[in-house]
Amino acid sequence: MLNLPDRLGSRLSGAQFANLHTFVAVARHLSFSQAAQELCLTASAVSHRIARLEQALALRLFERLTRRIRLTAEGERLYQVLQGLEAQLQEALQPSTEEVSGALSLYVRPSLAQHWLVPRLADFQQRYRQVSLDIRTGNEPVDFRTRPVDLALLYGHGEFPGLASQLLMDERVAPVCSPQYAERHGLIDHPGRLAQCTLLHDALAWEHAAFDAEWQRWAGEQGVQQHLPARHLTFDRSDLCSAAASHHAGVAIGRQRLVQPLLDQGALILPLGGFSQTAGQGYYLVHPPRERLPLRLRVMIGWLQVQVGDG
Template sequence: MLNLPDRLGMRLNGAQFANLHTFLAVARHLSFSQAAQELCLTASAVSHRIARLEQALALRLFERLTRRIRLTAEGERLYQVLQGFEAQLQEALQPLTTQVSGALSLYVRPSVAQHWLVPRLADFQQRYPQLSLDIRTGNDPVDFRTRPVDLALLYGHGEFPGLVSRLLMDEQIAPVCSPQYAERHGLIGHPERLAQCTLLHDALAWEHAAFDAEWQRWAREQNLQQLLPASHLTFDRSDLCSAAARHHAGVAMGRQRLVQPLLDQGALILPLGGFSQAAGQGYYLVHPPREPLAQRVRVMVEWLRECALS
């Protein structure tokens, strides 16, 4: 059986390039109608272009289901190949210069962006003044098909199906609260008094996490599950938990890389001892399986790794 590059070389002609562009739009959206809107065509015209492409390549690229479509294995392979070509073409069209230029989109969890990434961005801007960086934040799973994202920085366990993930830095966790809250509850050195406290939860700590996943993981490691109280407040960001803790609302599960400045300032303390490793959890750089990565993405990866070591 021929591989995809062989098939492309043997069966493509000039008339098919428009069909390949159409295929990319359909594959991104997994929808003929949404691709038609993007391309200013009718859904029927999009469907006809895909049919002509499938005929020319002698490949079935999509499975037509009752109310949706999905890529076949051959369609997925073609999509990955074309995405790589598209990235290389964009880079080749950049003006020749000794400096990295162009646009780069980075998707980051809000807490990581605010407390770890943003304070370091001035250095990146000074090093790469011709690179336009677009930072987007959110808690939704990143969809590289439908969002113009080059790279994502995510907190989790490293399992992102269909994507390449590289550990950037690990994390350590520990309960944190304000000095006043700890004094009021007699909490310092007395984990049993957690039962009378309010716990502050990041309900979206990582994809598919339970609302109290971080606290439960810490409690299991400390053999303190029976002490976790029913009283709690939940948020959708870790930094909101630490902000609530700073204002005496309860005890948050602090991530060291995010709360260390507040500990240094004395706004938060570690009432039950120091940090412990967040087993299996860390910050990962995630992107589609494109090789080689565009230069603008490579310099961002290298810079983030340098920041993680400092």
């Protein structure tokens, strides 16, 4: 198997480092023209730099398709190596101080950001005053090549192909609705009466999920699929489902870490019993694979783990 660091050392001269920088830009955008705009070069100049790099390494780094390009297996490996070197360089250039510093971008699902992460951020700011934290939210799949994101906090089953991931905290789910809605439909301890209800769906519960995936998973585990009605409302956030449920619009699948405050306030109840755990379901920390994470990223992961332990 090719050892990229050895190959780089034996085949590259100092003049090739500009070509490596160009390669990283092209690999990030998977576009010669977009890389050219970033580097203030012509697309022809970018193409020539890549050709010279491929010749020096005796490797083909990109596959040229009809209207796009993609990395070859060796190109992907080189890109991962250079990303790791870039992170190490950024850490090495930090001021020599015990205080962690630098910019850090965290991508989070909107519901979790609003109801779990944001209320805790003051503690992070007090502990790490020299870290500039940028929180971005969204439901679309995160592309670490094209978005300036260091770490993502995602809900799902832990399947993130090509990325490193670790479970931060698990999640338990159960149907929730307002007390008034449960009484109106005689729903307490009667799952068969779901057929008379409106179901509230988070249509983007996790990547590639069907619009009713959470309800189908819960109903399958409980053996009550036959009672699920066709009548529904869909949202793109779990907390909007819970908010609609608290205002008598229907029954939602509540995630305990998000809906517990509404349960404590009495705005929601658990009409069909307590929360249940689905194997592997939870919130995962996701990032590109690296041999060693930058210090600021290791600090953020450690802090998030402490927050889970603190409840």
